[in-house]
Amino acid sequence: MRVASVDRVTRETQISVTLNLDGTGQFDGGTGIGFLDHMLENFSRHALIDLTVRATGDIHIDFHHTVEDTGITMGMALAKALGDRKGIRRYGSAVIPMDETCSEVSLDLSNRPxxxxxxxxxxDKLGEFDTELFKEWFQAFSQTGGITLHVVNRYGENNHHIIESCFKGLARALRMAAEIDPRAAEAVPSTKGTLGGSL
Known part of the structure; x- marks a missing residue:
């Protein structure tokens, strides 16, 4: 099974993530930030990734470090679970409607973030959550996960719907890209024979 655990400790945060790429979408966790937990549960469910997240951080200052470091640690766990990325479909995309909102996520598990x-x-805020931090989470996750990631909100009015459709789009696209392709289960999906480095 493609399972990985990563612990990351800094002076600002302590993050522990366990991730199973071939799970059923079970989420167990808490970051101390309710809205982030809600998004991670949606991500887990729609990606069919079993995800455990434990995070403590300096949220008495603001949410920035905990949000970013959770993205960093989840990306590290994803990269570890993918290993040499042999047999994966590599590319994934999803268009997610949510009421008046529609968002598109496309990605390449290229190992080139x-x-x-x-x-x-x-x-500026959803509850106590600074909306600018969503980009920080996606940036951190793509960087350490080795993902070329394009996130586009086509249209929408409700800010909750906009970001939730982005997380669900990420989940569905990742589920597609990380699946093992039965027609090429022993091959790395690149003419170079490896993923990462230069084009």
């Missing part, structure tokens, strides 16, 4: 983020919010 890059984020395109075309998502705008009309509010």
């Amino acid at each position: 890059y984020l395109i983020w075309k998502v705008a919010f009309t509010r």
Whole structure:
């Protein structure tokens, strides 16, 4: 099974993540940030990834370090679980409607991290959560996960719907890309024979 655990400790945060790529979408965790937990549970369920997250951090200052470091640690666990990325489909995409909102996520598990983020919010906060931190989470996750990741909100009005559709789109696209392709289960999906490095 493609399972990985990562512990990351800094002076600002202590994060522990266990991730099973071939799970059933079970989420167990807490970051101390309710909205982030809600998004991670949605991610887990729609990606069919079993995910355990334990995070403590300096949220008495603000949520920035805990949000970013959770993304970093989840990306590290993803990369570890993927291993040499042999047999995966590599590419995935999803278009997610949510009421008045529609968002598109496309990704390549290329081991060449890059984020395109075309998502705008009309509010600075959702509850106590700074909406600018969503980009920080996606950036951190793509960087350490080795993901070329494009996130585009096509349209929408409700800020909760906008970001939730982005997380669900990430989940569905990742589920597609990380699946083992039965027609090429022993091959790395690259003409170079390895994923990562230069094009």
